[in-house]
Amino acid sequence: MIPNGHSSIAGLAAVLCALAAPPGSAQQAIFDGTTLTGWDGDPAFWRVEEGAIVGETRADKPLKANTFIIWRGGTTRDFALRLEYRMSTSNPAGNSGVQFRSALLPDAGRWVMKGYQADIDAADAYTGQIYEERGRGFLARPGQAVRVAADGQLQPLGWVAQPDVVKSFMKKRDWNELQVVARGNVIVELVNGHVTSLLVDDDERRDKDGLLGLQLHAGPPMKVEFRNIRLTGADSFPTTPAHADWLTDGGNPQRTAWQRDETVLTTSRAKDIRLLWKITLDNAPREMHSLLPALVVGRVDTREGPTQVVVVTGVSDNLYAIDAGRGVLLWKKRFDHSSLGDTTPRSGLMCPGGITATPVIAATTVPGRYTIYAVSWDGTLHQVNVADGADAAPPAKFMPPNGKPYALNLWKNVIYTHTAQGCGGHPNMVYSYDLATGRVGSWGPAGGGMWGRTGPAISSKGIMYTGTGDGPWDPERGIYGNGIIGVQQNPTTKALELADYFAPSNAEWLFKRDLDMQVTPAIFAYKTRELMVSAGKECRVYLMDTESIGGDDHRTPLYRTPLLCNEGVNFASAGIWGALSSWVDANGTRWVLAPFWGPKHSRFTAPVEHGDVENGAIAAFKLEERDGGLQLAPAWISRDMSRAEPPVVANGIVFAYGSGESTTQATPELGLRANQSEVRIKNSTHAVLHALDGQTGEELWSSGAQITSWNHWAGLSVANGRVYLGTFDGTLYCFGISP
């Protein structure tokens, strides 16, 4: 029950204040009184002077838009903040405030924030109120107790004090003490020990976590000072760069999606995973595409020193580098595609245009320096310095524009990719770029599109494997649809040549029902052999030996699982899409993980299952030797997920997510017109990230509703205690555990 009288509301606020400090948390001085260490603001407007952070605008140095100095030491969720401020201005329009649970808006500027604000102004017309910058605006004005309903409606609860009384609490041009206490959906603000506003925020859109910052308002010249800033309950960020990398989609050239260098994330600590930061980037989506999977370099030498850098690609020809520790944009690069002319999407959902291949990163010969290799919208290969976004080499011709290449792979100085959907009117081809000679090899299997989500996988012999999508299988006529091809660069001619091939015995059926073999294979060593797994929309997993992936007849794998799903033989919303994962546990057991969409097949079972599966799940297999051969033995099936996407593995934790994407491609009413972006976007929901115990599939943690958008053809990355996932709205989420 919410009280409705002055005294009872004030009493509630007082109780909340008494309980302010989260259990076990200590007060932390987040400003050292002498430097801006840990703070990030425009040096033209912020400085330290006499033990205070000073923000000042002058007539000769005006501010065109509000700017903020951001505390980079952590985030504010449930916390108690206490600081002193002084407004030193004669202009009553002088305005400032303290941001909390806030986010950055890099598209509006480097030091721009949005979110909750404890307002401060020279006229004390707003001081003491709770406001939302660049959001919902006035929430609880001075003296007000307000509830925001789930639908965003403001509901007055009463008064904690009359406005003129609140005004009497303030000391003009002198130091005042400001307190903000936030616990769950309740926020209380106090000035000089008096409760000045109370907010009960049940709005579904509210931010529950975010950054802390101080505001300097645009307008007439003004000066504001802050000192003795103490915070209780902050969630700290690590400050030391870590050393695990995720330099290519799928984690490594073999595409196992297994982060072998993880030390922070453990199954016992998985419950402590939380949103560390999120950043909304200015990439414009095209069709359903937005952000490609993130890449991570654990230690890059930047001008600011060693930094863990996350590189994210946006479909509209954008590259972003983000400080992994602070969640702040380091640089952005947009490739020039002016040569393409009109870039309005016209080819539909499957050919969005833009940059579609996740780049690949490689270390240079200089320690701490890394190069991003990216194929831009116009088909040009770019080499970019991770530290600052500068060109590391001149752009080079690679492939036709407007195509749809998939994630780049790099092996012994050769970049590999493949294309699909005939985008741009170009044939579906495998491409290689020889970095030493600048020669490009191409080879087309005459099948359908090669659209394994994490691009090609490369074996220890340098053979590049990919599924060949939807097409007939007729090797006698040189047609290799609905199979798997191994293609290798001829070291002398630089030509790509067919090295091996395989098709399931029912390839004709797969073609007829559009059950493409299209999953990026995963390759791994097993005893003295090198094995490979792959799959398709039919929804079974194939185990092969890279020595001869289909045996003498090119139709015989080592093993194939029964159907895991797709009992309805559907081409959409069912089957295995994207990529597989593989890892080895501490006991030496080799695991293979398969994400699938749609209901589980009624005859597929595993020793451990976690409820009914209707929308998708992860199926885990153990590689076992039985009857003189190798088998993939079902081990567990995860909980239900809305379109389970390719998982990644770190230190015994399987990270998987349901994308929330509407994958319906046809309806009785719309036919294939249902497969249009506007229809599917409208019907998409939101992604959910899950951390599963790799041994049992038990859910250890879930992001719940924290991710508010969905994604299409995105993917997970994991390194140094953090898991990254981008969404359609251009937001990159970083979940993890502080070391």
Add this chain to the structure above:
Amino acid sequence: MKALTVIVVVACAGANSARAQDWTTAGYDAQRSSWVRAQGKISAASVQQPGFQLLWKLALAEQSSGARALTPPVLLDLLIGYRGFRALAFVGAPSDRVVAIDTDLGRMEWERRFASDAPPAGAAPTCARAMTPSLARPTNATLPALIGGASRAAQPARGAVGDPGEGAVTLAQLAARRREAARPAPGAPQPAAPRPAPRPFPVVYVLSSDGMLRTLNAMNGADAEAPVRFLPPYADARGLIVVDDVAYVATTRGCGKAPDGIWALDLGGKQVTTWRASGGLAGPLGPAIAPDGTLYAATGDGKVSTLEPRTLKPKRTYRSGGPGFVSSSVLFDHRGKLLVAASSRDGRIRLLDGGRTAFIRTPVFAHALADELTTWADTNDTRWLVAPARSLVPREPPAPYDAIVAWKVVRQDSVTILQPGWVSSEMPAPLAAAVVNDVIFAVSRGAPPSSPAVLYALDGATGKELWNSGTTIPTGVRAGLSAGGSQVYLATGDGTVYAFGFPMEH
């Protein structure tokens, strides 16, 4: 996910016009040739090898129904539906029931039933049995070409290496394409006449016994449009076909008090037009339609009448000079000319030559011919006409027997003649044949009529038997065959659909 090109092609093709290899109406195509031309597995060489067999059978009979048999399936070889890719067969079943069958798996995809509000027919008792709906899918009037699903075909694998710094060779190919595109296209075709917006899903047309034409969504059988009155209730409708958004059907026997003739329903304007056939219409296939849309109707008084499309205005009537026709007319191209053939009551095939000057005829070779002809052309461009014949004349061997008889259409001394081709071995009570590539499929419904039916595959060039179904089919057959997707379908009198073909691992 299908390659985009495939999606686009199929989406466009699937929405409003049938793919060429689909069996969309009685007699396969607008010309009623019953000849399926498609790259696929069925050939004279493959059928005689082990493998061609019964794939599945599906019983659709209802014990309570004494109505007439199932219709030969109408086919949709590729449907991209909300439940996946499907190859479907649509069958009209007794009691005004339509069933869609997944032809890969032999299981029912959906069914619809139509309850008639019309009172029972008051005409001849036989008409009361006309309770099986007629089915059709949109049909293209152009002559089907040899097709193999071009959108799904592929060129052989290929590779190349670009020069250093010049990128992939596909970049050079792109530049060449752009140069080509920059040249003005000589004699660009005139824009096509405006057409109705295509539907986002394929449809199947059903003419139920109450005379209503129903347009159903092929994905689920739901009404795609409100039913439209086409015929009087309980008319004996034959050969429903939809070309250029006009539905045509023939009526016979005066059932439902509908005069014998041809009916047209403009699906845009919903107007119904009728042409009366004074001598009654011959054959079960309805009118044959030429590539220019002209309708050809063989009549019971020995004439072939041509009608304008849509309006059914008579264009010309050709008198054979012989007894009435017993089969529907079939049309075919022969060296650039459109010929018309039909079988007549006197046991001959009569052919209207390309100059439209006279009918030529075969000798009397049987006491009776079945009511459907089939025509096909071999790889030497030799045109064949195939007729199921009863009691061959002369009687060889001594006892009269039934068989399939094939004739060649040849030019001799600048004159078109029909030359004997071959006669099959004995085949009691043969029904109309269907041709798949160079294989003639014919079904013997047995003698006496209640005997088990046998499906035969004959070499189109020699008539030699390549395969037969043996005792696979335990009951008799009343309706003909249809074929597509390397499978042959047969509906038996007990309400079971059989599919024959080569097994495919699922």
